[in-house]
Amino acid sequence: MTDPPAPRHIPDRLDKPLSSAIFSWEALLVVVAVAIFVVNSFASPYFLDPWSLSDLTFNFTEKALIALAMALLIISGEIDLSVAAIIALASTMMGMAVQAGAGTPALVLIGIAVGLGCGAFNGLLVTRLGLPSIVVTIGTMSLFRGVAFIVLGDQAYKGYPASFAFFGQGYVWWVVSFELALFLIAAVIYWFVLHRTSFGRRVFAIGNNPVAAQFSGVRVDRIKFILFCLTGLMSGIAAVLITSRLGSTRPSIAQGYELEAITMVVLGGVSILGGAGSILGVVLAAFIMGLVTFGLGLLNVPGIVMSIFIGLLLIIVIALPIVWRRLRGGRFA
Amino acid sequence: MKNFLKYREIWLLAAIAMLIGLISTRFPGFANPGNLRQVFNDTSILMILALGQMVVILTRSIDLSMAANLCFTGMVVAMLNAAHPAIPIPLLIVIALLVGLVLGAINGLLVWRLNIPSIVVTLGTLTIYRGATFVISGGAWVNADQMSADFINFQRAAFLGIPVLSWIALLVIALFFLVMTRTALGRSIYAIGVNPTASVYAGIDVGRTKFIVFCISGMIGGLAGYLWISRYVIASVEVANGYELNIIAACVIGGISIAGGIGSVGGAVLGALFLGIISNALPVINISPFWQMAISGSAIILAVVLNARGERRQGRIILRKAEAA
Numbered sequence: 001m002t003d004p005p006a007p008r009h010i011p012d013r014l015d016k017p018l019s020s021a022i023f024s025w026e027a028l029l030v031v032v033a034v035a036i037f038v039v040n041s042f043a044s045p046y047f048l049d050p051w052s053l054s055d056l057t058f059n060f061t062e063k064a065l066i067a068l069a070m071a072l073l074i075i076s077g078e079i080d081l082s083v084a085a086i087i088a089l090a091s092t093m094m095g096m097a098v099q100a101g102a103g104t105p106a107l108v109l110i111g112i113a114v115g116l117g118c119g120a121f122n123g124l125l126v127t128r129l130g131l132p133s134i135v136v137t138i139g140t141m142s143l144f145r146g147v148a149f150i151v152l153g154d155q156a157y158k159g160y161p162a163s164f165a166f167f168g169q170g171y172v173w174w175v176v177s178f179e180l181a182l183f184l185i186a187a188v189i190y191w192f193v194l195h196r197t198s199f200g201r202r203v204f205a206i207g208n209n210p211v212a213a214q215f216s217g218v219r220v221d222r223i224k225f226i227l228f229c230l231t232g233l234m235s236g237i238a239a240v241l242i243t244s245r246l247g248s249t250r251p252s253i254a255q256g257y258e259l260e261a262i263t264m265v266v267l268g269g270v271s272i273l274g275g276a277g278s279i280l281g282v283v284l285a286a287f288i289m290g291l292v293t294f295g296l297g298l299l300n301v302p303g304i305v306m307s308i309f310i311g312l313l314l315i316i317v318i319a320l321p322i323v324w325r326r327l328r329g330g331r332f333a
Numbered sequence: 334m335k336n337f338l339k340y341r342e343i344w345l346l347a348a349i350a351m352l353i354g355l356i357s358t359r360f361p362g363f364a365n366p367g368n369l370r371q372v373f374n375d376t377s378i379l380m381i382l383a384l385g386q387m388v389v390i391l392t393r394s395i396d397l398s399m400a401a402n403l404c405f406t407g408m409v410v411a412m413l414n415a416a417h418p419a420i421p422i423p424l425l426i427v428i429a430l431l432v433g434l435v436l437g438a439i440n441g442l443l444v445w446r447l448n449i450p451s452i453v454v455t456l457g458t459l460t461i462y463r464g465a466t467f468v469i470s471g472g473a474w475v476n477a478d479q480m481s482a483d484f485i486n487f488q489r490a491a492f493l494g495i496p497v498l499s500w501i502a503l504l505v506i507a508l509f510f511l512v513m514t515r516t517a518l519g520r521s522i523y524a525i526g527v528n529p530t531a532s533v534y535a536g537i538d539v540g541r542t543k544f545i546v547f548c549i550s551g552m553i554g555g556l557a558g559y560l561w562i563s564r565y566v567i568a569s570v571e572v573a574n575g576y577e578l579n580i581i582a583a584c585v586i587g588g589i590s591i592a593g594g595i596g597s598v599g600g601a602v603l604g605a606l607f608l609g610i611i612s613n614a615l616p617v618i619n620i621s622p623f624w625q626m627a628i629s630g631s632a633i634i635l636a637v638v639l640n641a642r643g644e645r646r647q648g649r650i651i652l653r654k655a656e657a658a
Contacts (some may be wrong), residue, residue, distance in 0.1 A: 057339050057362075080576075131637050134395075135591045138578055140632030146627025153623050255575070259397075259456055272450045302472065304570055309463030315443065315457040 025039055025269035025321075030286040032317070033291060040295035047298055054175035058245070060264075061179040062238040063257055064286035067264040068190040069234040071282045073227045074192075074265055077207045077274030078133040080122060080228065083235045084257035085144035090114040090239035092148040095157025095249040104163045110128040111240040112233065118144055119232015123225040133228075141258070143176030148251040157249040168245025183286075191279040203227070229300075263314050264289055288313070341588040341640075342599040349607055356610070359618040364502025370495065376609025377502035378560050381600050382576075383583040384509045387601040388546045390527045390584055393593030394451035396547060398440060399554045399578035401462035406432045406558030408466045411475040411484075411568035418481035425484070429559040430552050436462060437551010441544035451543075458579065467570045475568040488563055498560060505553070510598045522546060526594030582629055583608050586636040607632065 040047045040114055066083050090111045094102075097110050118140070125136045170178045194200035205213040206220050214220050238257075243249055265304075269283035270277030289310060296306045357364045382399060389396045410429050413420060436458070443454040477485065488498040513519035521542050524532045529539055562568045587604025591598030608629055615622050 045475070125634065125638075129638055129641065131641050132591050134636045135581075135585050136634065138581055139630050139637060141578065142582065142626050142630025142633060144630070146624070146630050149623040149626050150621070153621065176460070259459070263456060263460075266453055266456070272453050302467065302469040304464050304472075306464075307460040310469070311457040311460035311464065315454065315461075318449050318453055318457075319443070319447050322449070 015314050026238055026278065026281050026284060028317070028321075029267075029269070029281060031290060032313075033284060033288050036288060036291045036295060040291060040298070043295065044298040050175045052294075052298070054171075054177060054180070054240075056290050057177060057180040057183075058284045059293050060290035061177075061183045062241050062245075062254075062287050063261045063289075064183055064264060064283070065186055065238050065241070066231065066234045066257070066261045067268070067282050067286060068186055068279065069227070070232040070261050070277060071265045071268065071270050071277055072200075072203055073231050074262075074272060075207045075274055075277045076224055076227055077210065078094050078224055078227065079137065079262070080119075080125060080231045081134065081137040081258050082118065082122060082141040082144055083231060083238075083261060084254045085141040085148075086115050086118040086232055086235035086238040087254040087257065088148040089118060089144040090236050091243045091249040091253050092151050092157070092251065094160075094239070094243055096151065098157060098160055104161050107160070107164055108167070109244065112236040115232045115234070115239060116229055117232070119229045119235070120225075122232065123163060123228030126228060127221040127225045136137065145251065148253075152249070152251045158247065160243065161246055164244050165247065166244070168241045168243070179245075182237075182241075187279060187283050194279050197261070199223070204275060207271075207276070209275075217278060260289070260310075263310060267314055267317055278328015342597065342603060342640075345586075345588065345600065345603040345607070349603060349610065352607070352610055352614075356618055360614070363614060363617060372492065372609055372613045373502075373606070374499045374614055376606055377498045378557050378564065379579065379583055379609060380502050380639040381505045381560075381603040382557050382580045383587065383605040384505060384598060385550040385557075386580045386584050387587075387589050387596055387598070388509075388513075388522055389451070389550045390581075390589050391522050391593055391596055392543050392546050393526050393529065394444065394543060394546065395455065395581070395591075396437075396440065396550045396554075397455040397577050398436070398458040398462055399454065399550055399557075399580055400573040401459045401466075402433055402436045402551060402554030403558040403561055403572065403576070404572045404574075405462045405466045405469075406555040407562035407572055408470050408475070408558075408568045408569050409569075410559045410560045411480060412470065414481055414484045415475050415479040418484075422483050422487045426556065426559055429555040431555070433551045433553070433555015433558065434548055435551070437548045437554065438544070440551065441547030444547060445540040445544040447541075451547075452595075461572075463570065470528055470568070470570065472570065473622060475562075477566040480560040480563070480566060481604065485563055485566055487495070488560060498564065501556075501560065505556075506598060506602055513598055518542070518545065523594055526590075528594075579629075582633050585633050585640070588636070588640055590640060604636075 070080060070083065093114045094107045094111045097107055102110065120185070122133070122137055122140055125131055126133045167178055172178050172181045194203065201214065202218045202223055205216065205218055206223060210220050238254075242254055246253070264285045265277070265282055266272055267288065268277065268282035270282065292309050292313065293303070293306045296309065297303075347584075353364050353369075362368060382403070386396055386399060406429050409432050410425050413428065414425060440451070440454055440458055442456075443449050444451050488496060488501070490497050492500055513522070521532065521537045524535065524537055525539050525542055532539055561573060583605040584596070584601055585591065585601070585604070586607050587596065587600035589600055589604070611628055611632070612622075612625050615625055615628075
């Protein structure tokens, strides 16, 4: 039994050759996105208008912001089901602040701070007490939204200041909304952190083998804690955006967002078991989900029927490579 | 005695007794048998759903599509009843079981044949099943006046002083108890959760067993579909929206480990009862029902903390035994 020869050259970056990029998950997503785009533009004459396309982005930017942080969390082998509940709680707190006469900067600060606080709470429960994140966040999901229900009951907060509307309704340049610009900037930051920093490499290491990562000197719990805080932070930011866009807060706000954000992440090629994935994939998946829902919306397909397409897309895109691999006799395995 | 106290069910039972005691100080009538019977009846649907979810969780999987399955199957039987009131209720229940079985089998096949993680599969089918409910109903509701009297009253009829709904729950509990403790299938379900690799070597077909548990949770979802619709006498796309998490919450509170392999029929039933008691008690002790969500959330977190303690200790004991051998 001899050891395999050690590779002479170990690159700093794991860049893949072009040939593998063509067969990559991201390439598949691009094909799917282009196909949906083309179908949409044939199906509806209103689709190819810059303002339609701009409206399209409002469908997904808030969820996609969360999906960016969720991608890192899932790559590290954890999950956060409480993100939508964090939005509800943060939005409720912003509503309370408005009643107390808070101005726009204070509102934004409160929304983000509540999100960060909730994320830290999840992180503490998971890392300090060593609890499984899926159950913890099912619990905090009920808890956070439950607090929103206790505060609001069947009421709603309104009366947000006019300047607050910019975050969810404003445009920074021509058809580029503030939400879209923020998402693109966040995507670049997350791409850099995950794919170009040692922090990102550690996230992958933890997802692949937490024990080995620990023995390699990675502070597993601390990084997981940071990732939960980041997910909370992004949920807080999403809360600011959605509250600003809707101009009101109900305790049922953003219901079901957690599953849509996770769908984006998984559709984006992040392994639900952890250890693999890319930000580019998540961004593409966000656009695909936006394209599907918006395109079907132009065709007057009701939202609930669109969800069938999203569900099918999720399963088919995951199943396709597996079936493909099996048909090719495991050559691409 | 020490062995006796090791059972999580005992502690859960004590917690429930304490809860009932606490409620009784504010509302004395709560603990009387008639009211407790009512609470049991109100919780019946959650109990059987929790049992269906339990067998899935025991195999290290999860079924997020149960509530959507309930919604779809409920709509199917409600529409059938509205269109053909002559179909006898037992036949409708069989249809509900079959429809649920098909939906569960779809989940099971994807998990078994394609090896897709169950959380992804059921996340997808959750939206598909609920969307399909909209498609078959056209977004319309089936209201009480469209349902036949038999359809609505079947589960309300009393047999030996207990409503049929409670009897169905008792029957399901008994069936699950038998399967989990007295059959090879039950043993394999636990084995897969504890150690899938060892299970393969022990001759258990892990994939097929997972397929079977999804069929079980599907049938339970279907059965609950009929029971839910005939209890709340309205079928719409919104039925049981988000309820999948209540089901999982009942399991978690009942001490079923999300990591698989640990949990019991008694635990799932008591976990569901715990949630049922809270939701029944809040109105009578004058706490706004809006508190319910936060309370059950706190209960879940507390339960996980306690579960984690218990599981860790168990792990160490097994390890020591293995070293000694």
